[in-house]
Amino acid sequence: MTMPTSNIHFITGNDEPQIFAAAKALFQNFAGDNPDPFSSDIITVKEGESPANALSQLMTSIMTPSFFGGDKIVWLKHFPGFSDEGTVKNETAVGKMLHGLAERCLAGLPDGVILIMDGVDCDKKLAFWKACQKFAQIQEFLKPDMKNKFWRDDMRTCIRQTAESKGMHLSGDVIDALIDTLGCNTNLVATELDKLLCYCGQNNMPTIQDIIDICTPCGEEQAWALNDSIGNRNLQSALSAIETLTGRDKDPDGRARALIFGAFNTFSNFLNVIAFMEEHKMRRSDELKYYLEQLSPEQKKEFRSQGDTITGMHPYRAKIMADQAKRYSKKEMHQAIISLRNALWQTTTSDIRPLVALENAIISILKN
Numbered sequence: 338m339t340m341p342t343s344n345i346h347f348i349t350g351n352d353e354p355q356i357f358a359a360a361k362a363l364f365q366n367f368a369g370d371n372p373d374p375f376s377s378d379i380i381t382v383k384e385g386e387s388p389a390n391a392l393s394q395l396m397t398s399i400m401t402p403s404f405f406g407g408d409k410i411v412w413l414k415h416f417p418g419f420s421d422e423g424t425v426k427n428e429t430a431v432g433k434m435l436h437g438l439a440e441r442c443l444a445g446l447p448d449g450v451i452l453i454m455d456g457v458d459c460d461k462k463l464a465f466w467k468a469c470q471k472f473a474q475i476q477e478f479l480k481p482d483m484k485n486k487f488w489r490d491d492m493r494t495c496i497r498q499t500a501e502s503k504g505m506h507l508s509g510d511v512i513d514a515l516i517d518t519l520g521c522n523t524n525l526v527a528t529e530l531d532k533l534l535c536y537c538g539q540n541n542m543p544t545i546q547d548i549i550d551i552c553t554p555c556g557e558e559q560a561w562a563l564n565d566s567i568g569n570r571n572l573q574s575a576l577s578a579i580e581t582l583t584g585r586d587k588d589p590d591g592r593a594r595a596l597i598f599g600a601f602n603t604f605s606n607f608l609n610v611i612a613f614m615e616e617h618k619m620r621r622s623d624e625l626k627y628y629l630e631q632l633s634p635e636q637k638k639e640f641r642s643q644g645d646t647i648t649g650m651h652p653y654r655a656k657i658m659a660d661q662a663k664r665y666s667k668k669e670m671h672q673a674i675i676s677l678r679n680a681l682w683q684t685t686t687s688d689i690r691p692l693v694a695l696e697n698a699i700i701s702i703l704k705n
Contacts, residue, residue, distance in 0.1 A: 345442055345473040348455040349419065349466075354523050355478035355495060357415060360455035362502060367410045367451055375404035379412045388418025392434035396441065399450055408449045416456035422463050432465075439468035481521035483561045484654050486569065492516045492523075499526050503534060506542060514545045517581045518552045520562055549584065563596060564603045568661030572703040576696065583692050593691035594684055597698065601677040604670050606646070607662035611670075613647040614659060622659035626652045673702045 348360045368377045378398045382391045395413050403409040423429035428436070446452060454473075459466050469475055481491035493512055500507050507515075519525050529552045533543045536551050563582070566575035579596060583589040610625070619625050629652040632640075640648040647655060665673070680698040684691040 344446070344450065345452045346454070346476070347459075347469045347473040348453070348476045348478070349457065349459040350476075350478035350480075351457055352478040352480040352495075352523050353457050354527065356455050356457060358499065358502070358527065359476055359478065360412070360414065360453060363453055364410065364412050364414075367408075367453075372410070376407060377410045377412070379414050381414045382417055387430065388416065388421060389430040389434045391416065392418070392431065392438060396434070396438060399441070399446055399452055402447060403449065408451060410451045410453070413452075413454040413456070416454060419456045419459035419465070422460060422465055425464060435465045436468075439465055439472075442472045443468060480523060483521055483565060484651070484657050486565075486657065486660075488521050488565075489513075489516055492519070492521055495523050496526055496530075500530055503530055504539065505530060505534060508542065511543055511545055511548065513577070514548045514581075515552065517562065517577050518548055549581075564599060567600060567603055567699070567703070568607075568658070568664070570664050570703055572700065575699050575703060579692070579695060579699065590684075590691045593695045594681065597677055597681050597684070597691070597695050600695075600699070601674060601681070604665075604673045604677070606658060607665060607670050608667070608674075610647055610655060610659050611662050611667070613645070622656040622663075625659050626656040629655055669702075676701050 421431040423432040481488040563578040680694040
């Protein structure tokens with residue numbers, strides 16, 4: 338008899354922390370906190386070893402029954418070689434072993450064998466991924482991307498799931514405050530939650546003030562979050578990002594001035610992308626994305642020589658920027674630039690604090 342497909346699990350994507358955490362949880366679910374070494378086998382790529390060697394060990398292990406009978410859990414742990422698969426026409430040593438593993442899984446594993454595989458960057462266009470769709474339960478974890486308008490939703494899911502795995506229950510406001518602090522850096526989610534757990538205790542729900550007190554902000558990503566809030570015309574989110582950024586900086590006035598410059602550049606880019614689309618008779622952001630994708634390196638170089646900045650952007654980022662720019666009229670964009678210019682002028686010619694000048698400008702821009 339062959340093993341049900343539910344006994345083969347494949348966990349991949351490009352978000353290493355989530356992949357590794359999910360694989361560990363899955364292994365513990367099957368093997369417990371103290372796995373029996375006679376009925377479990379963890380296979381890793383050792384330093385200096387070829388990933389193909391680990392796959393060879395895996396092939397032997399999945400065909401070898403448990404020492405005392407019963408179920409056997411085999412874990413290909415944090416495998417680094419999925420990106421080395423290669424194509425069928427240009428098959429690598431790793432690719433040959435992966436394709437052999439896929440054939441074995443498709444044919445069926447012995448009864449009682451549970452196979453877990455995890456690792457980053459398995460190419461969906463290549464044979465191993467396509468084969469896994471036929472025989473494995475696949476979990477894919479992708480890094481939240483600030484170029485995607487749903488990145489905060491992705492971070493909420495990541496934080497909530499990680500918190501639940503630690504027995505923590507976080508309110509929506511606390512999760513949003515943690516997102517404002519971390520941006521889309523999933524590498525820090527588990528670490529910051531552990532700090533909160535230690536700081537607050539198992540039975541106490543963390544507060545926003547707790548996050549402000551002990552969590553480490555990712556300033557560069559938060560600056561992206563502020564610009565994203567401006568693009569989405571979200572006043573509350575923008576003010577929250579400003580408060581977090583300036584409140585943690587050793588030089589809050591300097592940070593506020595930098596944010597004014599950043600917001601000024603955001604609206605300048607909005608005007609540029611709208612002008613570019615009008616010049617090339619584009620109405621939809623999809624048209625802009627497609628146009629940029631088709632440009633050759635020589636054409637991009639020619640645009641740059643003329644001082645163009647749009648063609649140097651990633652096509653998807655340009656598309657998002659175009660969508661955000663369309664939330665403003667040209668008059669509103671020009672007025673926003675004037676407001677931010679005046680805010681910067683106030684910081685050098687009056688006693689007003691840069692933070693106050695920044696907040697006043699953002700409120701005047703986003704209040705409607």
